[in-house]
Amino acid sequence: MSIVYDETQKTFTLHTKNTTYQMQVDKYGFLLHLYYGKHAEGCMDYLLTYYDRGFSGNPYDAGNDKTYSMDSLPQEFPSLGTGDYRTPACIIKNTDRTYCSDFRYESHSIRDGKYALEGLPAVYADDSEAQTLEVVLEDRVTGVQAVLLYSVLPEYDIITRSVRIVNASSGHISVKKLAPACLDMVGGQYDFITFYGRHAMERNMQRMPIGHGVQKIGSLRGSSSHQYNPAVIMAEHEATEDAGGCYAMAFVYSGGFQSEAGQDQYYQTRLLMGFSEEQFAYPLSAGEEFQSPEVIMSYSSEGLARLSQNLHRCMRTHLCRGKYKEVVRPILLNSWEASYFDFTGKSLLKLASEAAKLGIEMFVLDDGWFGKRDSELRGLGDWKVNEEKLGCTLGELIGKINDMGLKFGIWIEPEMVNEDSDLYREHPDWAFVIPGRRPNRSRHQLVLDFSRKEVVDHIYNQICSVLDQGNVEYIKWDMNRSIADVYSATADSQGRVLHDYVLGLYDFLERLVNRYPNILIEGCSGGGGRFDAGMLYYTPQIWCSDNTDPIDRLEIQYGTSFIYPASCVGSHVSASPNHQTERVTPMKTRGTVALAGTFGYELNLNELSEEEKAEIRRQIAEYKKFAALVQRGLYYRLTNPQTDNQGAWEFVSEDQKEALVQVVGIKKHANMTVDYIKVKGLKENTMYRETTTGKLYNSTALREAGVPKPVLHGEYQAYQWHFVQED
Known part of the structure; x- marks a missing residue:
């Protein structure tokens, strides 16, 4: 059994192959965290200490016992309103407009298999691979419940966590803050490892000591963002790649998030992962429930390399799905940097012909094939093939490319709309614009309100009508701006819109995956602006960065490797001088860096020398030789490109x-x-x-x-x- 309940000690112990996680229901019904670390047996409640501490209040249940305080005890799901003044995992506004949730143990159940989350991505496993613990906590005054979900994948040293808020009260409540994963450590000195960046320079690793106060990262952009990634590591000060204890949390979610880490007054450390608090206030009427996304957690006592390998194995085999999750991906040529918007059907076929001669396996038509889309200024939202520009139908173009021995792929950006489009002129209220205010434009585009089903359905039907025109085997799904001006004309509360938007995105993707199970979808958001575990459930590879400069990519792919497997990292060989940095690098070097990912090309093959074409043929042969090892092998970081030679x-x-x-x-x-x-x-x-x-x-x-x-x-x-x- 990987999950054991001890009735005498009131402990829940979660065992993986190499780790143990333990919690306990105490005499007042609070669920306290005891231990997470290297595999251990027995009850570890001796780690709890009780002292009379000034200005740390005591629950009324404790009577005259001034040594018992929620302000110093380690908890599984700390909430506002119990006398714990540290940053909480949950804040609920009750029917009477008070802010208090005093969650106590009510019941639990243990079952084989992995829980699933309706409408949300999640790790999956069969009954022989996982066990699930469900713990019901209840506020006995309001009746509101917090149902904590834990699943254990023993062979992967993985534990997942999620929480469901159930409004069993008689009135309306609002979930104001929710972090499904909390880790309270009573001792130790830790570093907070995060991955920051910007467009075209994502996921730079940063390691800082966790001190007093709260260190917080997150995204207010409606997506996981280029600026901070929704995955963090808490490592012992002395932990290295090969030794020392370290913990990871990866949020399986593609919207706004926040992670907080800090020491309290007694040098105890709390780590949280969950929703961004800003613009989040999810309403629940009596009887309604709110299900959070899950967090993937792992622990390694053998350093950061082993921790990364735990996450890589889990994501590659139990989060990614479909035909391509374990299959070596086709070598592709993307048309974007070869021609941008300036192409015709003839120029595309000429480029594809050269790709076929070199041994490339797939041709991808990027932006500019639809509507009046000859620049960034117009056309988004009008998903109708521009046959005049192509000089033929899309089906005819695909047929000609297939006849060359190439697969065909296409770029789409379903979540966006230009003001200069037929869709916007017909449905201006379908875009996020605050009434009475002028919107913030970004890349000359607005964001469609995917919290509305009729909007999602309309765009979905348009995209399907395109995909049905020929043998499309790949989609590049892009999102080229952050979300602002959040307002939905149909929402009963604007505090729910951003989360409902993400649910609409997931609904679209789930339908697409089910309708076209043989299509490989690559996620993208201006490169790595939505590179998260949530998207991997639908898109088993993600464009790592719009920056294809191989030297910058060393740092970008280094940071990415701490959490995500190489099999999901979209990485291409591009032109030199590079279009983003103008750096000049050897073709061999560009190929070596791209080989540490899904591999492909993004340049004009017709402008290459015979020597460069010969190098491409060599790279393709090398990729085919090593692709299985790269995709499924254990990954080791041998140097830090941020500081080393x-x-x-x-x-x-x-x-x-x-x-x-x-x-x-x-x-x-x-x-x-x-x-x-x-x-x-x-x-x-x-x-x-x-x-x-x-x-x-x-x-x-x-x-x-x-x-x-x-x-x-x-x-x-x-x-x-x-x-x-x-x-």
Whole structure:
């Protein structure tokens, strides 16, 4: 059993292969957190301490016992109104307009399998792979319930958490704050690892000590955002890639979020993950329920690499779905940087023909194929093929590309509308605009109100009418602005609109996945602006960043790797000088960096030299050789490209018989010193042959001393070693 309830001790113990999570119902009915860490047995309530602490109040139930205070006890679901003055996981405005929720234990159940969340993405598992604990807490004055859900995937060292608020009162309430995951640690010194950024420079890793007060990251943009990613790590100060304790929380949600971490007055640490508080006030009438998204949690006592591998395995095999979740993805060419809006059917076919000659497997038609869409200024919302521009029907174009031996893919941006569009002229109230105010434009577009079913249905039907015109095998789903001017003409409360918007997005995607199960969908939001676990449930790969510069990508993909598997990272070889940075880099280097993802091209093949085309053929052959290892292998970060002379990473097969080490030089000086790359994850004291040179290496020496990186002429050179265990 992975979940054990001890009736005598009133403890719930959740075991995974290597970890244990324990909580306890105390004598007053509060659900207290006891332990989360390396696998352990027995009751750990000895960790709780009770002292008379000034200005820390006592529940009335405690009578004259001044040592009992919710202001200092570790809790599973802390709420406002119990005398706990730390940042709460839940704030509810009650029917009588008071702000108080005193949740006490009522009941629980344990069952095999993984819970599912209606209308929301979630980790999935069958009855043999997971167990679920449901704990019902109730405010005995209002009758409002908080139903806590925990699922355990033992083989993955994963625990998921969600909460359902049930309005069992007789009147209207409002959920003002909700964090489905809380972790209270009574001791220890921790760092808060977060992933910040901006458009075209996403998920930069930041590590800062957790001190007194509250450190908070989040997104107010209606999406998970380029600026902060909805996944965090809490690590012991001394934790490294290979040693030390660390905890992860990844929000399976694509809207606004916040994560908070801080020490209290007694040096206890609280970590929260949940909804953004701003513009969130979800109304519930009597009898209604509100289901939160879930948070994926994991713990590693063996450092950050193992923690990342736990998350990678879970997301790749139990969050991503469909035909492509474990299949090597087709090598694609995207038309955007080759021609932007300036193309015709003939120019597209010429580009596709060159792609086919080079061994590329899929051609993707990006923005500009519909309506009057010749620039950013017009056309969004009018999803009708511009046959005049293509010189044929979409079906005919697809047929010609298929005849070349290429699959066909297409770009869409369903959530957006231009004011210069037939859709906006007919339905201006379908866009987010606050009455009496002029809207904030971004990329000359407004956001459609996906909280309204009729809006979602209309766009869904338009998109399906396009997809039904030919053999479409790939969709790039884009979202090119943040959400502002939030107002829905039909909502009973504006505080529910942003969450209902995300539910509308998920409804659209779920219908699309079910109707077209063989289409590969790649998520995108100006690159990595909605790179989150929620989207992976529908789109098993996400465009990592609009910035395709390989040197910037070293940092972007480094930060991404802490949480997300390489199999979901959209990564392409683009032109040099790069269109975003104007940096000049070797074609080999661009290919090496792109190989650490789903792999593809984004450039005008007709402008390449014969030498560059030969390099593409070599890269494609190399990708096919290593794709399975990259997609399913254990990922190791060998250097930090934010600070080191090079970016280096490694993929190791689960059986440890094969490893691919890749390195890109960043800093270059005269009379350059030699750097040694230490190889990880191989079997102890075992001989491995490097397949290019044929040289034999001892794995222990590779780990302890490393392999010297060659000193070559030129900037940004790429290096690679492929090690195979010697029989």
